Amino acid sequence: MAQLKRLEGLADYESTWQAMKTFTENRQPDTENQIWQVEHPPVYTLGQAGKPEHVLNPGKIPVVRCNRGGQVTYHGPGQVVIYPLINLHRANMFVKEYVTALEDAIIHTLNDYGITQACRKDGAPGVYVPMENGELAKIAALGVKVSRGCTYHGLAINVDMDLSPFDGINPCGYAELKTIDMKTVGAKASWQEVADKVSGYLMEVFA
Numbered sequence: 517m518a519q520l521k522r523l524e525g526l527a528d529y530e531s532t533w534q535a536m537k538t539f540t541e542n543r544q545p546d547t548e549n550q551i552w553q554v555e556h557p558p559v560y561t562l563g564q565a566g567k568p569e570h571v572l573n574p575g576k577i578p579v580v581r582c583n584r585g586g587q588v589t590y591h592g593p594g595q596v597v598i599y600p601l602i603n604l605h606r607a608n609m610f611v612k613e614y615v616t617a618l619e620d621a622i623i624h625t626l627n628d629y630g631i632t633q634a635c636r637k638d639g640a641p642g643v644y645v646p647m648e649n650g651e652l653a654k655i656a657a658l659g660v661k662v663s664r665g666c667t668y669h670g671l672a673i674n675v676d677m678d679l680s681p682f683d684g685i686n687p688c689g690y691a692e693l694k695t696i697d698m699k700t701v702g703a704k705a706s707w708q709e710v711a712d713k714v715s716g717y718l719m720e721v722f723a
Contacts, residue, residue: 517723518718519548521551523552525555526556527554529557530580532552532554533583536599536601536668537583540663540667549601549606551599553598554597554598555594555596556595558590559577559579559592560574560588560590560591561582562588565585570689574684585660585669586688589685589687590681595673595697596711598714598715601666602667614660615641617718618660618670618671618718619642619643620717621718622656622671623636629704631655633645641657641688642657654695654696655673657687659671675706676705676707679697
């Protein structure tokens with residue numbers, strides 16, 4: 517099983533990251549898995565191998581280099597961030613299977629809110645929604661870290677947020693990649709509803 521933990525308010529990114537790191541480093545073989553629900557204040561995060569040139573115009577938004585995979589993304593109010601702290605050995609999963617499980621949970625969640633065309637994109641982890649012009653817009657991002665077979669960092673779903681900060685970066689390292697949120701595509705849902713829905717799917721996987 518996994519224990520669900522909700523971080524109250526807008527949780528500072530760096531202190532949350534350090535808390536995940538500390539939890540993971542101190543895990544014992546029988547430590548219970550946890551799933552953290554988080555909402556962050558505005559912040560750009562640059563992955564371990566992220567290229568600074570993908571940060572185009574950060575303005576007053578802080579940029580934090582962290583140790584997850586992937587390039588640069590934005591976190592902010594109105595975005596559901598889920599950090600699964602999972603022992604992959606106990607789950608009998610490899611990293612690729614774990615990433616697929618995260619994407620599946622996001623797609624199932626979006627489907628539940630009528631976003632039935634949510635899909636993957638080859639070579640670009642995350643979940644996308646086709647727009648009227650045929651292009652794919654990113655609605656959810658992934659960035660994971662695995663240490664001694666245990667995961668931290670996780671996924672982010674754009675629910676109802678100010679999307680303009682994404683214009684200050686090449687999201688996930690892709691120039692002119694469009695980003696979108698659930699509200700824009702007509703899905704009405706609260707932050708907590710979406711957080712609980714995707715957490716529920718993950719709890720089933722890691723039960």
